[in-house]
Amino acid sequence: MSRYWSPVVGTLSPYVPGEQPKLQDLVKLNTNEHPAGPSPKVLQAIRNACDDSLRLYPDPGSDRLRQAIAANFRVQPDQVFVGNGSDEVLAHAFQALLKHDRPLRFPDITYSFYPVYCGLYQIAYQTVPLTEEFCIDVQDYLPAAGEAGGIILPNPNAPTGRALPLADIERIVAANPDIVVVVDEAYVDFGAESAVDLVARHDNLLVIQTLSKSRSLAGLRVGFAIGSRVLIEALERVKNSFNSYPIDRLAEAGAVAALEDTAYFERTRQAVIATRARLTADLQALGFEVLPSAANFVFARHPHHDGAALAAALRERSIIVRHFRQARIDQFLRITVGTEVQCGRLVEALKNILAG
Ligand SMILES: *Cc1c(COP(=O)(O)O)cnc(C)c1O
Numbered sequence: 001m002s003r004y005w006s007p008v009v010g011t012l013s014p015y016v017p018g019e020q021p022k023l024q025d026l027v028k029l030n031t032n033e034h035p036a037g038p039s040p041k042v043l044q045a046i047r048n049a050c051d052d053s054l055r056l057y058p059d060p061g062s063d064r065l066r067q068a069i070a071a072n073f074r075v076q077p078d079q080v081f082v083g084n085g086s087d088e089v090l091a092h093a094f095q096a097l098l099k100h101d102r103p104l105r106f107p108d109i110t111y112s113f114y115p116v117y118c119g120l121y122q123i124a125y126q127t128v129p130l131t132e133e134f135c136i137d138v139q140d141y142l143p144a145a146g147e148a149g150g151i152i153l154p155n156p157n158a159p160t161g162r163a164l165p166l167a168d169i170e171r172i173v174a175a176n177p178d179i180v181v182v183v184d185e186a187y188v189d190f191g192a193e194s195a196v197d198l199v200a201r202h203d204n205l206l207v208i209q210t211l212s213k214s215r216s217l218a219g220l221r222v223g224f225a226i227g228s229r230v231l232i233e234a235l236e237r238v239k240n241s242f243n244s245y246p247i248d249r250l251a252e253a254g255a256v257a258a259l260e261d262t263a264y265f266e267r268t269r270q271a272v273i274a275t276r277a278r279l280t281a282d283l284q285a286l287g288f289e290v291l292p293s294a295a296n297f298v299f300a301r302h303p304h305h306d307g308a309a310l311a312a313a314l315r316e317r318s319i320i321v322r323h324f325r326q327a328r329i330d331q332f333l334r335i336t337v338g339t340e341v342q343c344g345r346l347v348e349a350l351k352n353i354l355a356g
Pocket of ligand 1 (some may be wrong): 086087088158186221
């Protein structure tokens with residue numbers, strides 16, 4: 001604390017991202033980056049955008065990008081909002097749509113940035129325990145479970161990887177027409193059903209996606225939301241009171257190219273899905289319990305080996321996975337689906353550690 005700080009700053013518990021070590025030759029399976037690089041067309045588009053025009057501000061409305069997203073998802077450009085990573089889109093949604101007198105509701109085990117935004121924007125919240133099997137119970141998000149001021153759920157959930165069927169998402173959205181339901185689809189392309197098509201029927205639904213995971217562009221920082229015009233207008237009002245230019249010229253060029261290269265997207269996401277199946281089987285063969293994953297990571301625990309100890313032993317072998325010191329999940333490892341070679345090294349290392 002310092003007397004120079006505004007009062008809220010001392011109360012914050014900031015989000016701690018997975019580390020980005022500066023070491024070479026690590027098997028880095030801790031932050032759910034895509035093992036394939038971005039499409040070569042993305043890299044070319046960014047190179048092409050590298051010219052004198054960088055002296056000019058980018059388009060504050062990111063019209064080209066919003067049109068590309070709209071075309072991809074068959075919505076109107078004015079139903080699309082873009083931001084500097086979906087974390088920024090989420091932040092604006094918390095401030096613009098989820099801060100109300102009644103508490104925001106989300107699962108006890110979920111993306112750990114949600115309570116951080118609540119702290120920053122002073123939003124009251126209520127967490128709802130996942131079931132014993134780490135599933136979201138739809139009943140907990142129907143109005144009978146209590147008055148919520150808003151709902152936010154990742155689908156698939158993080159860090160469990162478990163997905164809700166679209167019909168369950170629609171039940172939640174339809175049962176809560178007077179509050180906003182945000183569905184954070186950071187991992188949806190790896191095996192869950194997107195709720196974007198429901199936006200046409202439900203004004204209270206905001207779907208958020210990112211190019212960081214399934215489009216291999218975590219370094220470019222582009223995320224977006226799709227929703228009804230009223231919801232998008234709220235996000236625009238906050239954004240234009242905060243930063244007029246969240247998407248720079250290079251990011252817009254690269255993001256448009258990524259959305260246009262559907263062949264590359266399909267090929268690389270199918271490769272991750274295939275590797276996930278092999279990794280899951282290999283971990284199960286070593287005795288791990290692996291939650292069914294619809295994401296580009298698996299969440300696994302071993303009945304006889306402590307999660308923190310396993311993560312530390314892997315680190316000694318230059319393999320980094322994510323471990324959360326949080327009640328209920330402190331025995332789990334969250335392992336990003338890497339290349340076949342990376343996953344092979346992980347499985348070999350675990351074999352040695354377990355043989356111990
Ligand atoms: C990775 C992730 C995000 C944020 O991604 P950006 O890189 O900021 O677009 C949002 N939500 C969840 C659940 C994530 O795992």
